[in-house]
Amino acid sequence: xxxxxxxxxxxxxxxxxxxxxxxxxxxxxxxxxxxxxxxxxxxxxxxxxxxxxxxxxxxxxxxxxxxxxxxxxxxxxxxxxxxxxxxxxxxxxxxxxxxxxxxxxxxxxxxxxxxxxxxxxxxxxxxxxxxxxxxxxxxxxxxxxxxxxxxxxxxxxxxxxxxxxxxxxxxxxxxxxxxxxxxxxxxxxxxxxxxxxxxxxxxxxxxxxxxxxxxxxxxxxxxxxxxxxxxxxxxxxxxxxxxxxxxxxxxxxxxxxxxxxxxxxxxxxxxxxxxxxxxxxxxxxxxxxxxxxxxxxxxxxxxx
Amino acid sequence: xxxxxxxxxxxxxxxxxxxxxxxxxxxxxxxxxxxxxxxxxxxxxxxxxxxxxxxxxxxxxxxxxxxxxxxxxxxxxxxxxxxxxxxxxxxxxxxxxxxxxxxxxxxxxxxxxxxxxxxxxxxxxxxxxxxxxxxxxxxxxxxxxxxxxxxxxxxxxxxxxxxxxxxxxxxxxxxxxxxxxxxxxxxxxxxxxxxxxxxxxxxxxxxxxxxxxxxxxxxxxxxxxxxxxxxxxxxxxxxxxxxxxxxxxxxxxxxxx
Numbered sequence: 001x002x003x004x005x006x007x008x009x010x011x012x013x014x015x016x017x018x019x020x021x022x023x024x025x026x027x028x029x030x031x032x033x034x035x036x037x038x039x040x041x042x043x044x045x046x047x048x049x050x051x052x053x054x055x056x057x058x059x060x061x062x063x064x065x066x067x068x069x070x071x072x073x074x075x076x077x078x079x080x081x082x083x084x085x086x087x088x089x090x091x092x093x094x095x096x097x098x099x100x101x102x103x104x105x106x107x108x109x110x111x112x113x114x115x116x117x118x119x120x121x122x123x124x125x126x127x128x129x130x131x132x133x134x135x136x137x138x139x140x141x142x143x144x145x146x147x148x149x150x151x152x153x154x155x156x157x158x159x160x161x162x163x164x165x166x167x168x169x170x171x172x173x174x175x176x177x178x179x180x181x182x183x184x185x186x187x188x189x190x191x192x193x194x195x196x197x198x199x200x201x202x203x204x205x206x207x208x209x210x211x212x213x214x215x216x217x218x219x220x221x222x223x224x225x226x227x228x229x230x231x232x233x234x235x236x237x238x239x240x241x242x243x244x245x246x247x248x249x250x251x252x253x254x255x256x257x258x259x260x261x262x263x264x265x266x267x268x269x270x271x272x273x274x275x276x277x278x279x280x281x282x283x284x285x286x287x288x289x290x291x292x293x294x295x296x297x298x299x300x301x302x303x304x
Numbered sequence: 305x306x307x308x309x310x311x312x313x314x315x316x317x318x319x320x321x322x323x324x325x326x327x328x329x330x331x332x333x334x335x336x337x338x339x340x341x342x343x344x345x346x347x348x349x350x351x352x353x354x355x356x357x358x359x360x361x362x363x364x365x366x367x368x369x370x371x372x373x374x375x376x377x378x379x380x381x382x383x384x385x386x387x388x389x390x391x392x393x394x395x396x397x398x399x400x401x402x403x404x405x406x407x408x409x410x411x412x413x414x415x416x417x418x419x420x421x422x423x424x425x426x427x428x429x430x431x432x433x434x435x436x437x438x439x440x441x442x443x444x445x446x447x448x449x450x451x452x453x454x455x456x457x458x459x460x461x462x463x464x465x466x467x468x469x470x471x472x473x474x475x476x477x478x479x480x481x482x483x484x485x486x487x488x489x490x491x492x493x494x495x496x497x498x499x500x501x502x503x504x505x506x507x508x509x510x511x512x513x514x515x516x517x518x519x520x521x522x523x524x525x526x527x528x529x530x531x532x533x534x535x536x537x538x539x540x541x542x543x544x545x546x547x548x549x550x551x552x553x554x555x556x557x558x559x560x561x
Contacts, residue, residue, distance in 0.1 A: 015561065052404060055560040074406045082404035088397030092326035101325070104318040105405035149401075 003066055005030045005157050005188040006051055011060035013046045020046035022212035023060065030156075033179070033189040035199040035206035037294060043212040044192040045085065045161055051190060052082045052159045065156065078106065081150030083160040087142050089134045095145045096121065096130035099152060106153040120148040124178070140171025147178060157188040164198060176201060196290035208297055215297045220290055227296050228288035229262035233269055235280040243276055245269075253296070262288065308548045310414035315407045319415020322398070323388075324422070338380055338427045343434070346372050349495060359497065369440040370525035371494035373449055374518040376431045377424035377456035378492075382485050385420055385464030386477045393469060399559060409555040416465055416551075417458045424457025425450055435525070443527025452524070456517045459540060462547035469554035493518045513543045 006028040013021040021043045028034040036044040049055045050062055053073035062069040064076045090098050096117055103113040121130060124144040134142060143163065150158060163179065164172040179202055183189055193199050199206050200220040207217045216223055224230075229250045237257045245252075248269050251262040263269045266285040273279075310316055327334060350365030357364045392398035399412055432449055435441055467480040491498070491505060492514030498506050509515050516536035523529050 054403060074408070077404065077406040084397075084400065084404065086397060088401035088404070090322070090326070090398050090401065091396055092329065092398075093322070097325055101318065101322050102401070102405055104321065105315055105402065105407050107314065150404075153405075 003030070004028060004063070005032075005065060006034075006190065007061070007063040008047075009061040011047070011050065011062050012058045013043075013050060013055070014058040015046075019212055021050075024207075024209075024212075024214045026207055026214065026217065028188065028190060030188050031183075031186045032204040033183050033191070033202050035203035036190075036192040036209055037194065037196070037199050037206055037290070038192075038209035039194060039298065041211075042209040044209055046212075047209070048159055048161045048190070048192055052080060053077055078153065079156050081153065081155035081158045083143070083146045083150045083158070083163060085161045085165065087146040089142055089146055089149075091134045094131050094133055095126060095137065095141075098134070098145060099149050102149045103152045108152065116152060117148075120151055121145075123151075124148045125174075138171070140167050140174060143167060143171065143175060144178075147175070155187065157190065158182060160189070160191040162192050162194070164193070164195065172198075196294055200290050208294055210298045216293070223290060223293045224288050226293075228292040230264045230288060231262075231266040231269075232284075232286055232288045232292055233261040233263060233266050234284040234286075235259045235261065236282045238278055238280045240278065243273070243278055245272065248272055251296075260292075262292070306548050307410055307413040307417060307552060308544070310408075310410045311417060313411050313414060315411040316414035316418060319402065319407070319412050320418040320422070323415070323419040335427070335430070338376075338383070338423075339430055342372055342376055342379065342431065345375075364496075365438070366440055367497070367522075368495055369435040369438070370449075370522040371492075371518045372431055372435070373428045373453065373521040373525070374456065374492065374514055375489055375494050376428045377453050377517070378460050378485060378489060378514055380423040380427040381420035381457045381460035382464045382481075384423055385416065385461040386468045386480065387474070389416055389465050389468040390471070390474055390477065393555070393558060394474075399555070403559050409559055410552050412555060413465060413551050417461050420461035420464075421454040421457035424460070425453040428453035428456075441525050443525065445524045445527050445529060448524050449521055452517065452520055455540065455544075456513075459513055459517075459544050459547070462544065462550055465551035466547070466554060469551050469558055488512045488514050491515075513540055516540055 004027050006026070008024060008026050010023045010025060011021060012019070012023050024047065036047060038044050046055070050057050050069060051064055053064070053069050053076050056070050065079055067076055069076060090101070093101065099117040099120060100113050103109070103116055108116060121127060124147060126141060126144055126148065129137065129141060134145070137145065164175050167175065176198070179189060179191070189202070191202070203220060205217070205219055206223070207214045208223070209215065216227060218226065235258070238259060240252070240259060245261070249261045249263050253260040261269060270285065346368060350368045354364030359367050402412060403409065429450060432441065432446065463484070464480070467477060471477060491501070491509040492512050493509065494514070498509050498515070501509065516539045519536045520533050523533055
């Protein structure tokens with residue numbers, strides 16, 4: 001069966017009076033890596049919880065692997081893998097016991113479970129840690145145990161809520177490598193993140209969420225083109241109010257004493273500024289990133 | 305589907321297995337803690353207070369000994385259903401990870417019932433051996449205490465789990481201990497016969513499941529079976545049927561956040 005991995009239409013989630021998700025639409029194709037980006041409280045986790053059938057929608061439509069999430073949670077769970085934000089590993093069990101117990105919930109027992117467990121811990125570079133208690137493992141290892149556990153039923157789709165939050169750079173890189181490997185193998189990946197770099201590297205497509213709504217959707221490249229520009233020039237403490245730059249600058253933003261100029265070519269723009277004798281005490285010339293898209297859409301000020 | 309039916313679901317046994325695997329790692333201290341305190345009560349009241357009292361032809365310690373089986377089941381099931389399950393729900397992410405697999409909260413409740421049945425049976429059985437050692441067991445019927453202990457474990461787990469899944473903070477569990485289980489163990493016929501209590505208090509005592517299971521334990525240990533015990537058993541089954549589903553909606557609600 002082909003078709004969509006996830007289809008959501010006007011999906012809402014309310015907790016009491018708090019509207020966590022306010023009518024979002026998205027489609028996730030099979031075998032793609034799809035990202036939800038946003039700050040804390042944007043509604044990413046609530047959306048994920050609905051996708052992996054931990055909680056039910058308040059209204060709207062949500063289909064996962066062609067099944068209605070409201071009526072077929074067990075069937076959906078049977079075919080997906082989930083890594084939650086906090087790993088939810090059992091601290092009273094060892095790494096191997098965590099994986100084996102989870103296998104049992106999918107009806108995998110005995111020798112088959114032991115073999116699957118050994119294979120997955122090997123894949124996650126966790127040999128020698130089988131008998132370690134969870135508390136003895138580093139953050140990166142815990143995350144890898146959680147990923148191993150999520151793979152135990154050979155899922156078609158893997159749902160990961162902030163898979164690299166709280167990890168050191170090496171551990172984060174290791175998780176990225178794993179996820180890219182899963183994508184190669186044709187597993188649909190759904191993840192949330194607040195790291196733009198991560199989304200740009202991993203995701204085929206992504207949506208940017210804020211306050212329960214989707215602000216933008218597209219490939220990382222499309223989003224940068226649409227909501228930022230190729231390049232960004234950051235200037236410190238300059239007065240550009242009379243500079244005739246309109247032709248070369250697509251968008252201008254001012255935050256404190258930093259001016260952001262979104263443009264298509266930093267070199268040309270710097271030359272033009274030099275011509276106009278505008279000098280900044282310090283400037284940063286860099287390519288635009290999803291960070292800029294994100295901050296353009298949601299504002300640079302801290303919202304909470 | 306009621307949790308009593310879910311007891312037989314594959315995943316309930318897996319939930320049981322999880323608790324068993326975790327318990328194995330601290331089994332010794334768990335057994336020690338669960339046996340030492342009731343033993344102290346038993347010895348202090350049975351021998352200490354018992355030296356001053358007799359109950360008709362029987363000694364006080366002979367009266368208390370089978371009652372301790374009921375108390376052991378109550379304490380074993382209540383302690384872990386409250387503290388343990390509260391932690392598994394709120395601190396350890398144990399249930400959280402279970403429901404990302406195809407496990408329903410109903411099966412979690414079923415698994416916890418099985419687990420408390422195990423605890424109640426184990427700790428009660430140890431007590432049975434101890435009182436047998438004191439020469440206070442007078443009939444092979446006492447072996448039937450084992451299945452009854454399991455039944456009591458399930459029964460006492462039901463309200464305990466409901467409370468654990470209901471309360472907002474761990475401190476609130478004390479309400480249940482102070483207002484329900486401790487008074488119940490005082491008036492449940494464990495330590496003294498109820499016939500001299502005021503009538504209204506006897507009526508309350510009669511309603512508690514502890515009173516009825518202690519009646520049966522006492523009859524089994526003394527080898528004095530009579531048809532009235534079927535009434536006691538029936539009452540236990542009725543209470544079980546009434547409470548079986550109670551923890552599930554609270555758990556479902558907490559896990560759906």
